Amino acid sequence: MTSWEHEVRDRQQFRSQMVRNFGFTVMDHGVALIRCPSCNVLSAINSAFPDSDWNSVPHLLSVLETFLESRSGQIVCTSCKGAFDMPADKSDFEYWLWHSHFLPEVRQDLQLLIHRKNGNTSWVEGMLVNEAGEITPLSVPMAESDFRGRTGCFFSVRQAWKDFLSEQWPVAGFAALEISDGYYLVVNPPVDSDKELQSFKENCVKLVGKSTSNNNQYEFADLSWADTWSFEENTYHQWLNDFEADLEDSDVIAGVLASPQQFYSVIENELRTFSCWLRRDGDTNQIAFLGDDDYYVSFDYREYLINAMIKGYSYWGALRFVEPVLESWEQARETGERLKKLLIDYSCTVYGGHFLQFRRKRGKKIIKEFDLTALSECEDDLDQDSDFIAWIAPLIDLNPETLKFES
Numbered sequence: 001m002t003s004w005e006h007e008v009r010d011r012q013q014f015r016s017q018m019v020r021n022f023g024f025t026v027m028d029h030g031v032a033l034i035r036c037p038s039c040n041v042l043s044a045i046n047s048a049f050p051d052s053d054w055n056s057v058p059h060l061l062s063v064l065e066t067f068l069e070s071r072s073g074q075i076v077c078t079s080c081k082g083a084f085d086m087p088a089d090k091s092d093f094e095y096w097l098w099h100s101h102f103l104p105e106v107r108q109d110l111q112l113l114i115h116r117k118n119g120n121t122s123w124v125e126g127m128l129v130n131e132a133g134e135i136t137p138l139s140v141p142m143a144e145s146d147f148r149g150r151t152g153c154f155f156s157v158r159q160a161w162k163d164f165l166s167e168q169w170p171v172a173g174f175a176a177l178e179i180s181d182g183y184y185l186v187v188n189p190p191v192d193s194d195k196e197l198q199s200f201k202e203n204c205v206k207l208v209g210k211s212t213s214n215n216n217q218y219e220f221a222d223l224s225w226a227d228t229w230s231f232e233e234n235t236y237h238q239w240l241n242d243f244e245a246d247l248e249d250s251d252v253i254a255g256v257l258a259s260p261q262q263f264y265s266v267i268e269n270e271l272r273t274f275s276c277w278l279r280r281d282g283d284t285n286q287i288a289f290l291g292d293d294d295y296y297v298s299f300d301y302r303e304y305l306i307n308a309m310i311k312g313y314s315y316w317g318a319l320r321f322v323e324p325v326l327e328s329w330e331q332a333r334e335t336g337e338r339l340k341k342l343l344i345d346y347s348c349t350v351y352g353g354h355f356l357q358f359r360r361k362r363g364k365k366i367i368k369e370f371d372l373t374a375l376s377e378c379e380d381d382l383d384q385d386s387d388f389i390a391w392i393a394p395l396i397d398l399n400p401e402t403l404k405f406e407s
């Protein structure tokens, strides 16, 4: 086994641990290994793409292929600490790239290995890694429909839209593509009469009747609602290039049928990795509560889903909107518990899931009260109490020396 293969294997083990710990919130992660011209050792350059919003497998590959070559500045060797430049013409320039992207829908990590030499890709290897670390080879790139056949999920709903419209255009009748159970892309010619509208509705009802889930509440969202609602980012204008103008200029219906109940179940399932629950008052209430018995926050999961349907995300892609809610709860809990321990001159109670009230040990008067979720986001891990106090004191009018509230 060569040294770059060793390096990749070490990284894969680390990655498995990351996926187990972070579940659907795990970021894309990768490394580029480049041979240092001075000491000949493979030097590792980490690459993470926090907003891993890929429109297709070829889109991801093209970003990876240009990751190192579009980098400005020198590369510092991790072994001899010598700095070297990327040759302008890319000649005699050889490196390996390993990249991983988690597919929460099928609980598999999609990993890619790329070899680049002289500015060209000499080979690409794909693999699926399951939770037990078992590897299944996967040839990439491949068509979305093949990707689903091999992995059990679409890589990108956006690419699925393109493929679907290529097959259906010009749209002559009602047609649908199942993305996952209870999530469908739908097209229909323009509806000009009540009769046509009735027929469109009947086709939709028939379609969702095929779903194996027993819920019957579905939402429809047309891609063009992005214009009505003045969405600016991630609309079909950005990712449906070939059909963007056709859709904009015609009254063809192109939208998604999906179920908020099913999305709720997906969120519930994905949150099992974290020590929190998901609840709602009644099965059809669109407001969900995420948290534990003391700390919790609420969000409108139906609204998140509709947003996702318009922006080309599946149920699992829509989890990107739930992630900040999870982070908000984690920070509220962490901050609340630390303050309780540190501010020993007060008695403290949590109410409404994220409000803290401080009273003097004797007496009922509330000295201080604030919303934990309204505090600015804390970027660093504040392991030391002194760092934590330095961060929070000015936000809540706390004297950092005496640990008492300023009156």
Ligand SMILES: [Zn+2]
Pocket (backbone or CB within 6 Å): 036, 037, 038, 039, 040, 041, 077, 078, 079, 080, 081, 082
């Ligand atoms: Zn070196």
